[in-house]
Amino acid sequence: MTTTTDAERGFSPRVALQKVGTSLSNMVMPNIPALIAWGILTAFFIPDGWTPNEPLASxxxxxxxxxxxxxxxxxxxxxxxxxxxxxxxxxxxxxxxxxxxxxxxxxxxxxxxxxxxxxxxxxxxxxxxxxxxxxxxxxxxxxxxxxxxxxxxxxxxxxxxxxxxxxxxxxxxxxxxxxxxxxxxxxxxxxxxxxxxxxxxxxxxxxxHLLPLVSLLIEPAKVFFLNNAVNHGVLTPLGLSEASQNGKSVLFLLEANPGPGVGILLAYTVFGRGAARASAPGAAIIQFLGGIHEIYFPYVLMKPILILAAIGGGMAGVAVNVAFGTGLIAPASPGSIFAIFGVAARDSYLGIALAVLAAAAVSFTLSAVFLKIGKQDDGDLAAATAKMEQMKGKKSSVAGALTGAGAGAGAAAAAEGSGHTGPIQRIVFACDAGMGSSAMGATVLRKKVRAAGFDDVEVTNKAISSLNDEWDVVVTQKELTDRARQRTGSAVQVSVDQFMNSPRYDEVVELVQQRNDPDAAEAGADEPAPDAAAADAPDSRPEGPEILAADSIVLSGSARDAASGIDEAGALLVAAGAVDEGYVAAMHDREATVSTFMGNGLAIPHGTNEAKSSITRSAMSFVRYPDGIDWNGNPTTFVIGIAGVGDEHLALLQKVAMTFSDPAQVERLENATTTEEILEILGDTKE
Incomplete structure (x- = not known):
């Protein structure tokens, strides 16, 4: 029996607030061009404008x-x-x-x-x-x-x-x-x-002189995806009223200032670990120049104390803006530094620049302190995702446990659970407002789908509120998946924990290949159904090589860190004749860009997509470290190496995920004394 949480039924207060915020935002966002046009009209033609003109000012x-x-x-x-x-x-x-x-x-x-x-x-x-x-x-x-x-x-x-x-x-x-x-x-x-x-x-x-205190409300609200509710539901109406009287309003800058977010991302760039550190520089560029503030929210969620850094940066920025009497003549949307200066009042450029710098500096300093002190096992996007699922009270699933794992694992599991069985023709990347983050995610995913040769598959972006149940695959940020599911119940739901370089994009491409490749479909149709074959000739099917063989299981590994753990797991794959040495090097390359630590003491290192030519057959290796090893700041007991040609290994991967989501099964793996026990716990390991 599957237990449905309040969030899945739509009763979550957070989800309800997000719905209200989305509704307010979706009424304002399409009309932002009109607001900008009004701001330009005001900036140039009112008596205090750049080029006063009484007829146009009317x-x-x-x-x-x-x-x-x-x-x-x-x-x-x-x-x-x-x-x-x-x-x-x-x-x-x-x-x-x-x-x-x-x-x-x-x-x-x-x-x-x-x-x-x-x-x-x-x-x-x-x-x-x-x-x-x-x-x-x-x-x-x-x-x-x-x-x-x-x-x-x-x-x-x-x-x-x-x-x-x-x-x-x-x-x-x-x-x-x-x-x-x-x-x-x-x-x-x-x-x-x-x-x-x-x-x-x-x-x-x-x-x-207390306006900076509003950051105590605005910054946490932003991180929990209520930024549109705060900005367009409250600050925009108040700011427009003030701007109509004074020609500018500081209220437009309270939420739009990119300083707090870019400070956090820069701190991760210098002091972060693993995937968070690798992806933070690109995220900072997109957030600061592109104005997509949502991109830094997961970095805060994976280490919640950083919300204090965001608040501190926000308060510093507001204080400087108030001190210099700055303001914008219209809302800045998206919150890019270019958009902000594009609608800045003519006397506010210096003050706004200093406010952004102050916000970024304070946010960076506080984030650096928080990242350097305390536990470092939170500095991993995959681990943070697992922790977020526990806090949200959602049942662990294969997709959740395999964030960043072998190609196809997460999307394949999501497809199984959705009941969607046909070809994949329409993919939508959905976010709160349907513009910033979803547009970026759809662009990355579209390029990957086109590169795989599927030019006829539609990949687009939309606001969650505009979705209906016509899509084959819906991709969302994990915080927003519940809301998307309510509108697209029959679609395959794929959640990502970051907008750049997410391994889930490759999984979606693999799912499209599996569903849309006619040759693969015909080959599958020619084979007898497993149950029928077993009934007619139970012993006639030749057994393929084991994906996880007893010789590829080590109960007490010798590695002491992630690098030597990859070498040990990779050497077992090479010894099994499944890969060559080049694949082990590709496993290190993968780890350098996206951490393969999954949480619950498990790491699943695997090679890059480019290294598939180094794979002879699908195989897995299993190494246990009773005393634990340091996996880039994460205590790790189990390392499972993966090499996959097609989807033969996916069933075992799903079994691994389900096993590691059950504490009792993990305890059995910890206490196992023979390779046979390991194989029994993980189930059938034949191709």
Whole structure:
């Protein structure tokens, strides 16, 4: 029986928060170009802009007050109920905008009357500014679209033939009017009050010089994939309101500053170990220049104390920005250093540069201290993945236990569990917003699929919220897999723990080769089913060589570190006639780029894909180290060497994974006194 966790059923509070954040983000992200256009208009043509122009400046107000919220409303309604939801959502949002303006006008009239009564001149009264209904649009448009969808279902079966268009047009118009009135008198006062409360709160923090404290909330929220909820759900609406009055806002910089993330990645580059150290430099370039902040989240998750480094860097950056009075004229999306300077206010370039440097320096320093002290067995992406699964309460699986193992192991297991049996024609890499990290992952995976000769296989990227159950393979970051599974239940779910150089990409390619190669399919069809063959002639099938032979098992190895452990496991493969010496060298090459430490005291070294020509047949070796060895900072008891030609070794690999996910079985392996016991625990080892 399979136990389903709360997260798998969709009840996880974290998953629920991510869903809300994704919905908010998906309403804003497609409209970022309009926000940038408004920012350019503001930067150049308002009285304080680079080239003041009164006629063009007259467009600034209507654009932020009407166009941008209505664009967001259109997107939000369309997400729920396509074009019909978009129209009703825009109508309803117009009611919220009108209601807000009416309330502000009433309040200005009341305050002006008091001002005059106090003996002041009417011309000296400073009116309250407009409240821009970004949050109102994010609430009202999806709500109106959802209600319209429910109402349509009530009478869908009762419309007389020929009257469908009439009913559809009038029902949407009438309901849109009703929601406009509801927004005018109901939601507008609530949003006005909320925006006033939030603005006053931010203002109080600024005046008290406490704005850096918001990093205590923002940085942890980012790492747990709530960055879009914080940025686009809260900071963007507040920042746009402030920018419309002051020409810039520091709120746009609170989440977008790349300094904290790049500081952590640089620290891993200098002080990290294994795969984390090897991949950190490239990740730093992508995060800093490409603006994909999600790429550093797994590095923090594998050593959670580093969240303090992110917070420290964030606070330092905010403090410098506040001290220099910096701000952006529009949201910076993605959070690239180029995007930030592209929308920076004309007086903020120096301050922003210093803020980024300060954030990176503080984050780097704290990360360096945390990486140098404490246990070093967390400095491995594969080990961190296993640890993340335990913290999340998810049942261990072959795919999880073999992160970074032999080609095809993780994806093959995921395919078995999914029930998907046909060819692989459509692959999607999904992330929270469907832009930054998923676009990069899809690019890497697409190149590998094309290089393997499968030009007809579609590989693209999307937001999780836009997925439906039409995909063959869905690739996501491990933190987001539960949400993707809810929308694509019949697809093969493949989780990655990093966006660059993930071994899972090669596994997906192998899965495509297995499913889409006609020659391989015909060869398999010509062979009798195993059960039938066994029934008809149980002794007629010739036994192939053993993948794990007794001669390839050592109960007490002599190695003392990863390098000598690879040599020992590789020498057994060479002695078995499965590989040549060049494959052992390729095992060292693999270890130099991606650690093969799996967790639970197990390492599974294997060669690179380029070394497959050095393999004669599929084989495995097993070496036990009763006193343990140091595998690049990870205590290791078992080393299993792998060499695979096709998929003969996958069944045994899956057995190995299941064995090492069971503490009782691991204890049996530790206490075994003969090679026969090892073979019995691991099961059938024939090809």
């Amino acid at each position: 467009v600034v107000g209507p654009m932020i007050h009407y166009l941008l919220p209505l664009l967001i409303a259109n997107t939000g309604g369309r997400m729920i109920y396509e074009a019909r939801g978009a129209v009703v959502g825009v109508i309803a949002t117009m009611g919220v905008i009108g209601g807000s303006d009416w309330l502000i006008a009433q309040e200005n009239a009341r305050l002006l009357e008091q001002w005059i009564a106090q003996g002041n001149a009417a011309a000296d009264y400073a009116e309250l500014g407009e409240v821009h209904m970004f949050i109102g649009a994010m609430i009202m448009a999806p709500l109106a679209a959802w209600l319209m969808k429910k109402l349509d279902r009530l009478w869908a079966e009762h419309i007389p033939a020929g009257f469908e268009m009439l009913v559809n047009m009038f029902s949407a118009g009438i309901f849109g009017f009703i929601m406009l009135v509801a927004g005018f008198f109901g939601l507008a006062p609530l949003v006005n009050g909320l925006m006033t409360l939030l603005s006053n709160g931010v203002g109080a923090l600024v005046e008290a």
